[in-house]
Amino acid sequence: MADFVNYILNIEGSWFGYVVAALVAAVLILHVVAVGALLFIWMERKISGRIQDRLGPTRVGGKFGWLQTLADGIKLIAKEDVTPDLADKFLFKIAPYVGLAASYAAFIALPFADGVVGLHINTAVFFVLAVLGLEVFSVILAGYASGSKWSLFGAMREAAQVVSYEVPLGMCVVVPVMICGTMNLTTIANMQAGFLTNWLVFNDPFTFLTAIVYFTCATAGVNRAPFDLAEAESELVAGFHTEYSGLRWSLFFMAEYSSMFIVSALASILFFGGPHGPIPVTEILGFAGDSLGNPGMEAFSEETAKNDGFFAATQFGLILSRIIGVVNLLIKGCIGVTVMMWVRWSFPRLRIDQVMTMCLKYCVPLAAIGFLGATTWQALDLPTGTTLTGSHRYEYHELWTAGLKDKVLLDQDETADSSEAPIPHENDTQTEVNKVPLKTVPVSVLKGGER
């Protein structure tokens, strides 16, 4: 992206391209958060209406009432921003931004398709979970700072709930990480390329179980009904946001809907193929390139553009396949959000003790069973759904550990360009495997490797 901007403006290596690239990424993510919230609130109204045998919004913006959220937004902006007398003013004002910032920041590491990611982090799973966990701060601060009993009760419930559900959630996330041998979300997604059966949810029965437990815990983790104890309006008025009004109130909901989307998108990347559709159209047509061997391939290279011209440097097939990937991921995320809404309007709200029982007595043991079962499945070499590699996925990724010592001794001189080298395929012969430079071992390690 930065290369592209600098090439178009004919300024080589300038800061300007990097700033533009960063801004484009930031604004795109902001649109996922804001426009996503607009869409999801409208969807929530329509879905709840249909489930309750109503029509939902019908008038604003034409036939389906699709501008209803925008009208609500205008109403909310126009509302007075009230701060209660008993409130801790500073914390009260800052709390909504904390939640929105946390759920926005989690999108930074979320790959929408191979290479379409704000920041390529190799431990993206961990990063996303860590940052999403910060969202609970906004609820606790809001509950405390409001100076209201209802808010405080809501916040304490939320704290107890979120902290408990992070345990099974983390255990579920470990399963795809273990199967793929990496915490890199792009690589995890790429390891599910191909037909439907390659998705990790169909890897073995235990991953299927884990996917269900993950989705349940994610629903509870983002504080959605039937786990929305923190804002139980039948008991706590509105829970932690009782005292909020206007724009600050809407920021809470923007954060809630965007974190709903991000846990759904994470579920689709971890278990449901991510940007890869059920039928690999782009791969059959030959557009996608070797995304597994070369994750995060640059679709535009400034150096090639200088030598061979713009069209030689731009890989339009790759760009097309990534656009289709982004659309796939957005569709899957929206399906996840829709399921959450469906669950919300179908089930009654649980009591706080039932929520805790659900977590500690059902979700944690089920997640543990899923983890142990998936581990055993891999260890016993039982048949999996994948047709992608001949061996296990983690062996494919961690191929370098097999003959590490030989490689270290053989490839002293080839390590300089190791960053461009693809991971070898499984049908390569063993000697070729040994010749390929290591991808994942640091140069310093290699240099010190020969003792």
Added chain:
Amino acid sequence: MDLIAVAWPYWHQFFFIIFAATAVGFGFGVLLSKNVVRMAFYLVLSLGSTAGLFFLAGAEFVGAMQLMIYVGGTLVLLIFGVMLTAQKDFINMDTHTQDWILATIVGGSLLMVLLFAAFGADDWSTPQDINDAQVEATKEATPLGLALTGIRVDKLGDSGDAVDDGKSGYLMPFIIVSIHLLVVLIGAAYMARTKKLSHATDDKSSRAKLMLFKMEHESEQLEEETYVVTHRGKSALNPLDPQNEN
């Protein structure tokens, strides 16, 4: 266009100063604030900025770890702060002069130790030319994970000695820590369990145990009574219930 065409190599310094200033500033905020919840919130921001420094250094795993463990741990602190200060009596923490003096001595000496350690390292006090020191570092956390589970990829060798070959790694400490945490978890669950029949009351010599015995029996009776009452209260609505003949 001239300004745009400039390559600006100071991005890292720029963001380093931002993150460092935020971390230090909110650190002072923790010191100077008197409200417990605000203190915890400033601590969160300070630790979060430190995570930003880790991200800036390219150590994403450590940064995310910082966010998850330290910032997440402060979450618990915040919850306790909220629970304590829900009553307005404890909302402000006034620090006495002697506390200030003691804290200054302890904190100052720790700071001196840190400063000596920081400036004592030769590599840091004399920074080399950036181009000489350019090492292409990996961004994979895999070697770290392997080291935790027993394989030190940076030490793999041929000598036949497992420790020298890096095949021992940190597996043992890792397992010890895991078991320790498991024991703590089980202990916490045991302490917080619903109290039922006490088997510790056989030894009547202990006064504390006797009191515990009495207390438990009282509470049990109470529980039983409420249970019966509610049960009858419910069954009172049921005309088929034989207990409800009046």
